[in-house]
Amino acid sequence: MRSLYILHGPLRRGVLARPCHIIRRSKFSGRPALVDTPKTTLLPTTAARTRFAPSPTGYLHIGSLRTALYNYLLAKATGGQFLLRIEDTDRTRIVSDAESRLYEDLKWTGLSWDEGPDVGGQYGPYRQSERLELYTKHANQLMDEGRAYRCFCTPEDLDEMKALNMQDGSAPLYNGTCSHIPxxxxxxxxxxxxxxxxxxKCEDHAPFVNDLVYGVYKKPGKEDDFIIIKRDGYPTYHFANVVDDHLMEITHVVRGAEWLVSTPRHVAMYEGFGWKSPEFAHVGLLVDKKKQKLSKRHGDIDIASWRDQGILPAALLNYVMLLGWSHGRGEKGHSEVMDLDEMINKFHLKFTKGDITVNAKDEFLQKAHIRRYMKTAGRSDxxxxxxxGLESWVRKFEDNRTANANSNGDGGLVLTELGTAIGPLVPLARPSHDNPAGADTVASRSYLKDLLDFDIKGYATPRDYLMRNVHLLWQIPEKVYEASLxxxxxxxxxFFVREDPDAPLGSTSDPPRTVHELTATLRELVRGIAEADWTKQSIDxxxxxxxxxxxxxxxxxxxxQVWGYHLLRWVIAAMRPGPAIIPSMALLGRDETLRRMDMACEVAERIHGKPMLACH
Known part of the structure; x- marks a missing residue:
């Protein structure tokens, strides 16, 4: 019989040695598994019961959302059930509003559950703190059968034991002192x-785990006699997890690869009870570009933050799904852009092995889903x-602006978020009768909708969109005109005006002009357009x-060089890059356009009212 070798590393597993075959660590990281078989062979043949079991010790992040999504897709793709279970046995770390936020965030993304604390089900309760009697009953069963025992060692005893083990160079395992108490x-x-x-009570060696992603895994060395009921009477995560999954008839568990090292304990408990364990699929750990585990500082922000940034639910789910899953090699012509129904139809259990570097594909998917939605639901909807989302960010910038104005008496301070100074909202963008009665709005919704319609191709997030279109929402302070000119x-x-288009460029027939003269001429042309005729075509x-x-x-x-369009951009947007200027003038309205031209004329006269040296 071939020997079993243990590969070391963060995802250690047992591998049967083969003659003349060298196994490299890279074999376990970074490449998607081959997909060259029909999808039906990559899913269980019977309906799967899956669960998402978060702890209310924090808010939902993209890593946990990915776990929920994969379990949801597996259940729905096989005609099974998806459960939500709250694992709240770590009472010291519970965040008071984490559970309510969890429901809110999951529902916002479009995920629903067949059984859970808020909807009930025949396998409840679905909150672990309400299942304590069940854990006590099953712990007693293990003790009665000699598979578990009470440990009376104090924390001080355990610290001393750990210190001695470290001095001897041994693993800090419990020495089994209390296992011999009658x-x-x-x-x-x-x-x-x-x-x-x-x-x-563990055996000498941890059992094997047959994982659907990483294959056969065995934790090296002896397994500790680990705790299943804590001194406060609450179960540990590992014990409650196993008892609940069995009693709730969970058939498949999809979770992060960081739990793979703990899975032998779970399998040991299943074997100790004589239960069949569910199928396990551990998906790669999400890391940043430096291969560090995601943290809030490195982009693992909670789902509410993604929502506040303006990402669409479908785009976020699509983005999360592709962090460790793909159609697979050999599957050509499949779009990565999918809504939830398409994800269900295309889902399979071939995940990418190894760590998954989080990418910046969310912006591409956001724009793709906006285009899709405009085709299917209609542009207006x-x-x-x-x-x-746009309203929320307008409010943030307005609060920032007014706070600066109140503190300095100057509403034209440079704002870090926008990268430029802003004045009050343009008249057409101010709250008006078009907003719902009693609505606490900071800007005209009809104007915001017109703005989006005008430049929808430039939309990715509300914040970036407002930065791109800042001067279509806020007036331009005089000092911004001065600085940019x-x-x-x-x-x-x-500067000069080419009065004869057939004459050579820079001929003596073109006298030098001031920016004030050029701006004044432009203003008179605009004044000649009647309010009733204020359209992009008439302005052009x-x-x-x-x-x-x-x-x-x-x-x-x-x-x-032609400078007229540069002049026009200075008058309308203070030189700031952005959407096309003439359509921007149509959106701003005649009054705001002329107000800007009046201010530009005053600034130009003050700064450049006398001709510069002739340019010939």
Missing amino acids: PDQSRRRAESGEPHCVRF ALEQLIP SADLDQQRG DAISPFVRSVYSNPTTMPGV
Whole structure:
């Protein structure tokens, strides 16, 4: 019989040695498994019962959302049931609103459950703190059968034991002192109130685990006699997990690879009870580009933060699904863009082995789902879905602006979030009658919808969208006009208007002009457009011939260049890059456009009211 070798590393597993075959550690990390068989062979042939069992010690993050999603997809793809179970036995670390936030976040993403604390089910209760009698009953069963025992060692005893083991260079395992206490004596000591825990009696070696992703895994060395009931009477995670999964008839457990090292304990308990264990599938750990486990600092923000950033639920689920799963090699022509129904139809159990580096594909998927939604639900309905996120960020920027204005008496302070100074909201963007009665809104919803409709291709998140379109929502402070014009004048020798388009560029028939003269001419052209005729086409017809005739002589390159569109962008957006300017003018409205032109004229007269050196 071939020998069993143990490969060391974060995901250690047993491998049967083969002659003349060297197994490298890279064999266990980073490459998706081959998928060259029909999907039906990559799923169980019977309905799967799966569960998501979070602890309310924190909020839902993308790693835990991925676990929930994979279990949900497996259940739905096989016609089974998906359960939600709250594992709240770690009473010291519970966050008061974590459970309610969990329900809110999961429902927002579109995931639902067939059984759970809030919907009930025949296998309840679904909150572990309400199942303590069951754990006590099963712990007593193990003690009666000689598979577990009470441990009366104090924390000080255990610390001393650990220190001695470390001095000897041994593993810090429990030495089994209390395993030799006769059952009757153990029972009497417990009944007298002596503090104790309950330990599971392990064999010399941990059992094998047959994992659907990593194959055969065996934890090297001797397994500790681990605790199953703590001194406070609550079960440990491992024990409650096993009891609950069995009693709730869970058939498949999909979870992060960090739990693989603990799974031999679970299998040992299943064997100790004489129960059949569920199928296990451990998916790769999510890491950042430096191969560090995700933390809040490295992008593992909670789901509420993703929602606040404006990502669509379908885009987030799609993004999370692809962190460790793919259609597989040989499956050509399959789009990565999927809604929840498509995920169910395409799901299989071939996951990527090894750590999964979190990527930045969320922006691509967000834009793809927006385009999809606009085709399926209609443009208007799709835009309505984006309005709440946009409103939330407008409020944040408005609060920032007014706070700065109140503290300094100047509403034009530079805001870090936007990268530029802003004034009040433009008149058309201010709250008005178009908002629902009693709505606590900070901006006109109809204007926000028009803004989204105008530049939907540039939308990824509300924050980035507002930064791109900042001057279509907020007025431009005078000092921003001054700073942007001064910076541009440093790069110019002079300006002229090409009155004769057939004459050579820079001929003496084109006298030098000031920016004030150019701006004033532009303003008069705009004033000639009536309010009733204020459309993109009428604006274009009125000003484009003049704009195309304005040239400059830059200091950074030889020859002259068309400068009219640059001038127009300074007047309307203070040189800030963004959407096309003439459509922006149509959106802003005639009054706001002329107000900006008046201010630009004043600034230009003050800074550049006299001609510069001739540019010929």
